[in-house]
Amino acid sequence: xxxGYQVNQQSNNATPNQESIxxxxxxLTFHSEESGYTVARLQRPKVSELTTITGSFxxxxxGQTLQLNGFWREHPQYGLQxxxxxxxxxxxxxxxxxxxxxxxxxxxxxxxxxxxxxxxxFGLETLDIIENQIVGEASPLENRLHEVNGIAKxxxxxxxxxxNEQKAIKEVMxxxxxxxxxxxxxxxxxxxxxxxxxxxxxxxxxxxxxxxYGIGFITADQIARNLGVPSDSEFRYRAGITxxxxxxxxxxxxxxxxxxxxxxxxxxxxxxxxxxxxxxxxSIICHHVLS
Numbered sequence: 679x680x681x682g683y684q685v686n687q688q689s690n691n692a693t694p695n696q697e698s699i700x701x702x703x704x705x706l707t708f709h710s711e712e713s714g715y716t717v718a719r720l721q722r723p724k725v726s727e728l729t730t731i732t733g734s735f736x737x738x739x740x741g742q743t744l745q746l747n748g749f750w751r752e753h754p755q756y757g758l759q760x761x762x763x764x765x766x767x768x769x770x771x772x773x774x775x776x777x778x779x780x781x782x783x784x785x786x787x788x789x790x791x792x793x794x795x796x797x798x799x800f801g802l803e804t805l806d807i808i809e810n811q812i813v814g815e816a817s818p819l820e821n822r823l824h825e826v827n828g829i830a831k832x833x834x835x836x837x838x839x840x841x842n843e844q845k846a847i848k849e850v851m852x853x854x855x856x857x858x859x860x861x862x863x864x865x866x867x868x869x870x871x872x873x874x875x876x877x878x879x880x881x882x883x884x885x886x887x888x889x890x891y892g893i894g895f896i897t898a899d900q901i902a903r904n905l906g907v908p909s910d911s912e913f914r915y916r917a918g919i920t921x922x923x924x925x926x927x928x929x930x931x932x933x934x935x936x937x938x939x940x941x942x943x944x945x946x947x948x949x950x951x952x953x954x955x956x957x958x959x960x961s962i963i964c965h966h967v968l969s
Contacts, residue, residue: 694749699760700768701891703742704728704773709735714865720744720760733762734865737847741779743768764861767848769805773797776804787836792829801827808841825855850875858904863897866890883907885915895921895946909952918947939963 682775703720707730708717722729731746738744750760770776781793788796797804800822812823823834847868854864854877863886870889871878878885883902886893895917902914922942926934934942940959947954 681869693701694751695751696747696763697760698745698747699729700731700743700745701725702770702778703738703740703744705740714862714869714871717759720746730756730759731762732759733765735765736764736851736865736868737784737844739779739782739784741770741775741784743770743775743779762861764855766852766855771802773802776802780804783865784840785837786840787833788840792833795828796823797828808837809845818840845872854879857901859901863890863893866892880905882913884913887917887921909947909949910954910958912962915943915947915954915958918943919959919962922946936960936963 699720699722701720704719704721706716706718708715710716714736714737715732715733716738717730718738720731731748733746733748739767744760744765746760746765748764749957751759751761753759770779777790777793777797779793780796781790783789800807807822823829823837824831850868850873851861851864854867854938855861855933857879859867867875867879867886867890879901883905884895884898886901887895887898898917899914902911907914919939922939923934940963942954943959944954944956947959
């Protein structure tokens, strides 16, 4: 990163011990909409000073309560920072936390004043009501927000739309992280595919090597394994062939002789429980040429 907030890498090869911390986001010091890279200040329970956190986030706003996994690093200019490896959002547990969460700008159509009115009416049940009664299309209690003075029908529609968008982000992030995708890549995948991320990654995780900068065949292959994609999948074979040809191109070659290509692809696709055959590789190559 070129911004001044990046934490320097450790000079040795030791892997830092990961820890877990929880807190409420107080403010954003830096946030890149393109990459998701963020520097934020976190209020932790029973800790008087704010904690600086850095990492990639698909969506982050003041007022969010986050459980973060990562490790501590000392920045030469900005001091001690917590570098986030992965995270999940939890619901605010206090009236003040809920007010700040709703009024943070996370939900379009709700500012601090409106948030205060909503929470004053619904109390600690506010988020559950929005999640289960206002947003749910089939719920007979969909219009509970009409109980709050000063909230027009148009604003209720905005709140519903914004809440559903945030819910979609969370679902994508949870899905990707559950299947071994790092937070950094998960953010890139969501930024690229949006709400279709789960569908695309499930259908063909090797598409990530084509569409997402920084994800190559090896990373996509690991994600595919975590998703249960079989080792002899045609998607995997096609991606392996493309991977070997791209490597040859990077090495300055214009082409590879077929026997050499087949040999390298077989070696690339070999696993502990799968040995590709030359016939299978040739079948895919011929299909590529003919199509």
